Amino acid sequence: MSYWDYLPQAEGWLPKWQLLVAVTAVFNTAQNFVTLKLTRRIYNNVPPQSVTALQARTFAIWTLTAAVVRFYAAYNINEKIIYDMALFTYLFAFVHFFSELVIFRTARINVGVMSPVIVATTSLIWMLKQYDFYVKG
Secondary structure, eight states, X not given: OOGGGGSOOSSSSHHHHHHHHHHHHHHHHXXXXXXXXXXXXXXXXXXXXXXXXXXXXXXXXHHHHHHHHHHHHHXXXXXXXXXXXXXXXXXXXXXXXXXXXXXXXXXXXXXXXXHHHHHHHHHHHHHHXXXXXXXXX
């Protein structure tokens, strides 16, 4: 058995993308428990002491929850409920980061904040466009 056998077996690239984003989110979760450095790069328009360890741990659990949903979506991409839940994780992420940039202004545009915005936007559009391909009936 090769490691390729562990990848999602459904057609197309979207299931593999879901897995990649889920794994990345697990690493993001771990870093939020260990350091504030990368979290402060996202919320970069407030004094550094405003980004607390409590906020980082809360963000970590939110990120881990999204990772679990996306992991399930990677391996069950044809299940409507799981697909819908994964789609909503990207919508919530987009709304969160967009509102921090535009409404609350706790973030300024940089790599730290644009990475999750791009992933959320790309994934959301991709999932909406491919909905009928993956969810049948």
